[in-house]
Amino acid sequence: MTDLACIERALIGARPQALSALLRYFRDLDIAEEAFQEACLRALQSWPRNGPPRDPTAWLILVGRNAALDGVRRSTRLTALPDEAAVSDLEDAEAAMAERLDGSHYRDDVLRLLFICCHPDLPATQQIALALRIVSGLPLGEIARAFLVGESAMEQRITRAKARIAKADLPFDPPGPVERAERLAAVSAMIYLVFNSGYSAGTGSERAYFCGEAIRLARLLLRLFQTEPELMGLTALMLLQHARSAARSDAAGDIVLLDDQDRALWDRKQIAEGLALIDKAMRHRRPGPYQIQAAIAALHARASRPEETDWVEIETLYAALERLEPSPIVTLNRAVAVGKLEGPAAALAMIEPLEPCLSSYFYFFGAKGALLKQLGRIEEARTAFDRAIALAGTAAEAAHIRRHLDRLAREPAPAEAAK
Amino acid sequence: MHYAILCYNDEDVVWSWTKEQDEAVMVRLGVVHDRLTRDGKLGPALRLLPTTAATTLRKSDPPLVIDGPFAETKEQLLGFYVIDVADLEAALAVARELAEANPGGAYEIRPIALYVPDRRDGTVR
Numbered sequence: 001m002t003d004l005a006c007i008e009r010a011l012i013g014a015r016p017q018a019l020s021a022l023l024r025y026f027r028d029l030d031i032a033e034e035a036f037q038e039a040c041l042r043a044l045q046s047w048p049r050n051g052p053p054r055d056p057t058a059w060l061i062l063v064g065r066n067a068a069l070d071g072v073r074r075s076t077r078l079t080a081l082p083d084e085a086a087v088s089d090l091e092d093a094e095a096a097m098a099e100r101l102d103g104s105h106y107r108d109d110v111l112r113l114l115f116i117c118c119h120p121d122l123p124a125t126q127q128i129a130l131a132l133r134i135v136s137g138l139p140l141g142e143i144a145r146a147f148l149v150g151e152s153a154m155e156q157r158i159t160r161a162k163a164r165i166a167k168a169d170l171p172f173d174p175p176g177p178v179e180r181a182e183r184l185a186a187v188s189a190m191i192y193l194v195f196n197s198g199y200s201a202g203t204g205s206e207r208a209y210f211c212g213e214a215i216r217l218a219r220l221l222l223r224l225f226q227t228e229p230e231l232m233g234l235t236a237l238m239l240l241q242h243a244r245s246a247a248r249s250d251a252a253g254d255i256v257l258l259d260d261q262d263r264a265l266w267d268r269k270q271i272a273e274g275l276a277l278i279d280k281a282m283r284h285r286r287p288g289p290y291q292i293q294a295a296i297a298a299l300h301a302r303a304s305r306p307e308e309t310d311w312v313e314i315e316t317l318y319a320a321l322e323r324l325e326p327s328p329i330v331t332l333n334r335a336v337a338v339g340k341l342e343g344p345a346a347a348l349a350m351i352e353p354l355e356p357c358l359s360s361y362f363y364f365f366g367a368k369g370a371l372l373k374q375l376g377r378i379e380e381a382r383t384a385f386d387r388a389i390a391l392a393g394t395a396a397e398a399a400h401i402r403r404h405l406d407r408l409a410r411e412p413a414p415a416e417a418a419k
Numbered sequence: 420m421h422y423a424i425l426c427y428n429d430e431d432v433v434w435s436w437t438k439e440q441d442e443a444v445m446v447r448l449g450v451v452h453d454r455l456t457r458d459g460k461l462g463p464a465l466r467l468l469p470t471t472a473a474t475t476l477r478k479s480d481p482p483l484v485i486d487g488p489f490a491e492t493k494e495q496l497l498g499f500y501v502i503d504v505a506d507l508e509a510a511l512a513v514a515r516e517l518a519e520a521n522p523g524g525a526y527e528i529r530p531i532a533l534y535v536p537d538r539r540d541g542t543v544r
């Protein structure tokens with residue numbers, strides 16, 4: 001680990017645990033962040049020279065803590081701590097620290113660090129920005145570019161978000177089981193937000209990087225809470241969706257739907273990991289929304305051709321999700337499965353009552369248009385597709401619907417042609 | 420003599436490699452693998468999924484199924500090679516070649532006491 005790239009990777013890897021331990025120690029996010037920064041600078045000086053420590057995380061916590069205390073003492077003209085050379089020779093202290101780390105708090109430390117980023121007062125985009133800045137340590141400039149704002153605007157936004165969470169009492173008492181479960185649920189939702197903000201951005205975007213980062217955070221959390229089936233489900237869900245990313249758009253950047261994707265482009269390694277995790281989760285027989293969605297994604301991943309997709313099982317799973325978390329979007333998804341099983345008329349009958357709730361939802365009108373087109377109701381299909389274009393969030397979404405419209409113009413459906 | 424080369428590294432780091440980083444490592448390793456295969460030294464080799472995908476069966480009575488790996492360590496067992504070389508010196512030479520192609524972490528070299536090759540092709544008598 002003597003070259004700088006390796007050290008940098010180790011520092012990124014150690015960040016969530018080291019920073020969250022420093023936060024527990026100082027109970028102040030700014031001091032903890034400064035302490036970690038300082039420890040990283042010293043690591044960059046000392047590790048190439050002295051070789052890497054046995055436990056980089058413990059080293060960073062100890063050096064960061066001492067550096068911050070040193071700063072406090074210097075500013076109050078108290079005795080300084082031992083000099084740098086003494087601090088670098090940490091074998092004993094390191095072992096003691098590592099023992100404490102492994103033993104007790106650090107699971108809840110990391111959870112707390114993630115949890116404060118998803119304060120309910122913060123809007124979703126601020127939660128995402130804060131988590132990427134604080135937990136992942138992503139440079140401000142990169143986050144700003146991803147959200148299409150200037151660096152100083154993003155800095156202001158993050159400073160304001162931090163001030164907001166500082167005002168709220170940070171939860172430093174060790175959580176009880178119920179509270180821990182609530183924190184895990186909030187943090188899972190926030191990680192999935194990070195993932196989705198990368199997923200919906202399309203390929204080639206700065207935000208595509210967020211998907212990988214969300215998966216990294218989920219794996220970290222799952223390693224700390226090994227027996228949580230919903231965490232397995234969340235991690236599996238993101239892996240299975242991310243596995244398709246190379247196939248989701250063509251060379252021109254246009255959206256390619258699941259049925260038309262080149263399945264050879266799917267990432268087999270991510271699929272294998274996702275399937276293994278959902279397999280493990282099912283054993284617990286404690287189903288939840290992430291597990292069910294992951295199980296649906298798994299059925300798509302297991303089909304080597306679109307015709308082999310198990311739509312019966314997918315419909316059953318969507319129905320289960322509907323019971324667990326009723327939402328018009330879930331019903332819309334179930335209708336797509338019903339359409340595959342019973343034909344477009346049955347699906348259309350299911351989604352028509354949803355229109356008042358989903359009147360500003362791009363995918364609703366995309367799906368409605370496709371069903372109407374299959375039924376040969378060309379004029380109504382055109383109206384639905386027009387609505388979809390007006391609601392498209394990205395240029396690629398709009399272009400995708402426009403291709404549907406072009407096809408409508410070129411090839412009138414048989415039912416209409418027979419009239 | 421058969422040796423196992425057990426590959427340890429921080430899985431959080433390894434599994435965060437981008438596709439390009441991963442492919443670059445595999446290309447460099449491929450060169451070493453090809454050379455070892457030509458020399459008749461390389462047996463089966465495999466990469467494991469992360470420890471989050473692991474399940475442990477404790478052989479108590481009755482056996483107990485636990486989520487996660489057997490041991491929680493700072494660096495995890497991420498894969499292994501089986502090699503067939505003359506002695507420890509030769510095994511270390513192989514490990515050094517692999518380390519150059521794939522730096523970071525550690526290799527544990529363990530002599531193999533009993534080696535049962537894959538016999539699913541029907542040659543079992």
